[in-house]
Each structure stands twice: as C-alpha cells, then as structure tokens.
Amino acid sequence: MICDWYITALFLLILQAISWSNGLSMDYYAFSCPSAESMVMNTVFQALNKDPTLAAGLLRMHFHDCFIQGCDGSVLIDSTKDNTAEKDSPANLSLRGFEIIDDAKNLLEDWCPGMVSCADILAMAARDSVFFAGGPAYDIPTGRKDGRRSRIEDTINLPQPSFNASSLIRIFGQHGFSAQEMVVLSGGHTLGVARCSSFKNRLSQFDPTHQQDPSLDPSFAKFLSQKCLAGDNTAVAFDASPNIFDNNYFNTIQRGAGLLFSDQALFNSPMIRGLVNLYSMDRALFSFDFQQALVKMGLLDVKEDDEGEIRLNCHRIN
Numbered sequence: 001m002i003c004d005w006y007i008t009a010l011f012l013l014i015l016q017a018i019s020w021s022n023g024l025s026m027d028y029y030a031f032s033c034p035s036a037e038s039m040v041m042n043t044v045f046q047a048l049n050k051d052p053t054l055a056a057g058l059l060r061m062h063f064h065d066c067f068i069q070g071c072d073g074s075v076l077i078d079s080t081k082d083n084t085a086e087k088d089s090p091a092n093l094s095l096r097g098f099e100i101i102d103d104a105k106n107l108l109e110d111w112c113p114g115m116v117s118c119a120d121i122l123a124m125a126a127r128d129s130v131f132f133a134g135g136p137a138y139d140i141p142t143g144r145k146d147g148r149r150s151r152i153e154d155t156i157n158l159p160q161p162s163f164n165a166s167s168l169i170r171i172f173g174q175h176g177f178s179a180q181e182m183v184v185l186s187g188g189h190t191l192g193v194a195r196c197s198s199f200k201n202r203l204s205q206f207d208p209t210h211q212q213d214p215s216l217d218p219s220f221a222k223f224l225s226q227k228c229l230a231g232d233n234t235a236v237a238f239d240a241s242p243n244i245f246d247n248n249y250f251n252t253i254q255r256g257a258g259l260l261f262s263d264q265a266l267f268n269s270p271m272i273r274g275l276v277n278l279y280s281m282d283r284a285l286f287s288f289d290f291q292q293a294l295v296k297m298g299l300l301d302v303k304e305d306d307e308g309e310i311r312l313n314c315h316r317i318n
C-alpha cells in the first residue's frame, strides 16, 4: 500500500518536473542566492506577526498577478505618465502588502543584487502567507522572470464578484483549471475580507431596482445591510476566521452566508455543490488540493529568459 502510494507520488513529481519547461526549478536560487527563500519568509512572517490580515492581501496579489499576463510581477508595477497599470484598476481594492514585497526585494538586492525576480518574491510570499495562516507548507518552483507590461485594461480578465458558476468555470478554464480546481482556488477566500461595494447590489436596501438576492440567508442579509450603512469601503470577512487558513469558507457558503455572489454561486450550482460539501467536511483534503492548485497557478504563462528581466525595483520596468 505504502509502496503504491510512494510510486504514484514519485510519478507525479516526475510529471511536474517535465512540465516546468520555462526554466523554472525547485531550489532555483540554491547557488545564486541560497538564502533567498528564508529571507523572503522571515520578511513575510515579521510583517504578518504585526498584521495577520496581510496574508490575504499577498495571496490575492499573487492570484491577480498570475491571472493577468502570467506570474510576472506585473501587478507590482506603478502607473506612469503614459501608462495606467494593473494596480490602478477597480479590482485592486483588496491588494495589500506591496510594502512587504519591497522589504524583501531590498533585502535581496543587498545580498544578491539582480538575482531574484519580483514575480518569484511574490510567489514565495503568497506561499509563506498560506503557511503562516495555518495552511499547508510546500515547495514551489522558482526562476520566474519579471514582465514588462502592466495595463489596466488587462484586468477585465479577472473573475468578477458578480460571476455565476458557469462564468467562473469558463474563466478558470481559460487558464487550464478544472471546475474542481476553481472551487479549490475560490477557497482562498478562507482568508480575507471584501468591501461592501463588491456585494451590496445583493441587498435590496441598496439597490431598490433589484429584488434581494434570494440565495442570501435572510439574517445574514440583515447583518450585511447594517454593516454597509457605514459606507462602500466597509470590510466584511468571508468567513468567521478570516486570518486562519481552514475550510470554514465552505461551511459558510453551505449556510447561505457566502459574501460575494460568486462565493454563494458555488453552492447554488447543482453541478459543483458536491465539491463544496466535500471540502466542508475535509480540511486536510482542501489543504492538499489547494497546495496543488496554487503550484499550478504559479506556473501560468511564466516568462522565458528573453521575454522578461529581473526587475531592480519591483515598481518599475528596468
């Protein structure tokens, strides 16, 4: 039995190694900057000790980075006189933790100048955030190059809070993810908050032209209506433990208390409701599947050597 399992794991590992054809590898910095991973981890842990809510920000930032133009650090680039960058799209509301990436980058530039890409720092920081919050610990391949394009208009390709299950399946499918992987990655909402601006259209109080979203549990709707009286920027947690990486998110949507329409849509879809039920019962399975899906996400459209660079300052193209 154990032997079978071991051989399967080994086989999967070999398959993965083959699929990293973009110059990525495990321990990519083993010779060029051996402390790269521990320096990023220390920087991230120090920051999260002060403010654990930043874990969600870093995870979200990595997701946003990878979904737009691949994992190339494009989300970190500042707008210039001639270009409005991804960062300044309305979808940037929950992006937080840029200063952590800067701190890690500054440290790395002191120790191994010009070696470690911003895209890798972000990928490592997201991984470390998940672990800090009580999620799985795992290795990721590194060696990503930083991209040279960051345009606000590209962010229309991000999943929207108003998406139903079919739209979610479609947009994740465009990036090579199965419906199950989409559900697992949505589970990243076990961390963090959303602003009233992204869900108040579900409440009849704020949008009298629509009826209240019938998929919303009535007492939860009342709670949200109260909260959002304070304004569009009011933050509400996705689940009761927004700084802990657990499977509470799935229990929450089972109860009709999914914060975004796109959260509740998972449970409302007969096609994928079973997966929600599965992960709500098995935290370890969710952790494991999340880790696999995040490694896969971290490989999206990774730049080949000549398509990218090692940015010296994560805010600017060299």
Ligand SMILES: *[C@@H]1O[C@H](CO)[C@@H](O)[C@H](O)[C@H]1NC(C)=O
Pocket: 087, 088, 089, 090, 092, 093, 095, 096
């Ligand atoms: C998000 O975009 C707005 C403008 O749309 C900008 O003022 C704000 O600084 C951006 N936030 C971040 C975190 O970059």
Ligand SMILES: *[C@@H]1O[C@H](CO)[C@@H](O)[C@H](O)[C@H]1NC(C)=O
Pocket: 164, 165, 166, 167
């Ligand atoms: C999901 O949303 C899309 C786009 O808005 C729409 O065309 C489709 O009919 C919706 N599907 C369901 C099952 O409601």
